[in-house]
Amino acid sequence: MGSTSFILLLFLTCSAYSAQELIKFTISSYILPDKKLQMELDVVTPRTPSEYAPIVYMSGLAGFLPSYVQENLIDSVAESGYIFLTVSKLQSPNPEHITNSLKSVITWLNENLQLVLNNRVPGVVADLDNRLILMGHSIAGRIITEYLN
Numbered sequence: 727m728g729s730t731s732f733i734l735l736l737f738l739t740c741s742a743y744s745a746q747e748l749i750k751f752t753i754s755s756y757i758l759p760d761k762k763l764q765m766e767l768d769v770v771t772p773r774t775p776s777e778y779a780p781i782v783y784m785s786g787l788a789g790f791l792p793s794y795v796q797e798n799l800i801d802s803v804a805e806s807g808y809i810f811l812t813v814s815k816l817q818s819p820n821p822e823h824i825t826n827s828l829k830s831v832i833t834w835l836n837e838n839l840q841l842v843l844n845n846r847v848p849g850v851v852a853d854l855d856n857r858l859i860l861m862g863h864s865i866a867g868r869i870i871t872e873y874l875n
Contacts, residue, residue, distance in 0.1 A: 746772040746805050749847050767831065768793040768812040769842075770804040775849025779857035780809040780839070782832065784866030796863075808859075809843075809852050811835070825872045832873075 753767040772778065781803065785791040793800060793812035804810045813831055836854055843850050862870040 746774055746807070748801060748804050749773050749850075751846055753842065766792070766812075766814050768800075768814060769809070769846075770800050770812075771809040771843070771847055771850055772804060772807060773847060773850075776807075777851040777853050778807055778809045779859055780811055780835070780852040780854055781859040781861055782811045782813065782835070783860075784813045784828070784862040784869060786864040786866060809850070811839075825869050828869060828873050 748770055749772075750768070750770050753769065783793075783800075785793060785796065791814060793814050796812075800810050800812060813828065835852075839852050839854065843852060860870045860873070862868070
């Protein structure tokens with residue numbers, strides 16, 4: 727992943743951004759490398775062909791909560807020009823296991839996300855190399871920090 731940057735994101739309503747039409751789909755755990763990993767990766771992306779910064783977000787309760795719980799926030803951010811990838815429904819209460827699972831997810835994204843996007847949303851490019859954003863709610867923030875260390 728190269729160098730690590732910490733970014734504090736503040737989302738404000740701004741007239742400079744127009745709402746974009748979104749595409750939503752789910753990648754289930756059966757295609758991830760660790761067959762024991764039970765989770766979902768929910769994808770919300772603008773439909774407009776362009777390059778976007780991807781946000782990998784872990785929901786509250788260490789990723790146990792499904793993404794629809796925070797659908798309004800996710801849609802608002804994606805409409806502003808981000809590919810929002812929510813890691814949810816993780817089945818392990820152990821933060822160390824979840825951190826390792828997050829490593830598997832990031833590896834999978836680096837190897838496969840663009841292929842999935844090319845198939846589902848032609849022309850949409852995820853800038854994983856230069857603009858990957860990791861974000862977590864509650865204890866998931868701790869897991870993100872462990873992953874970065």
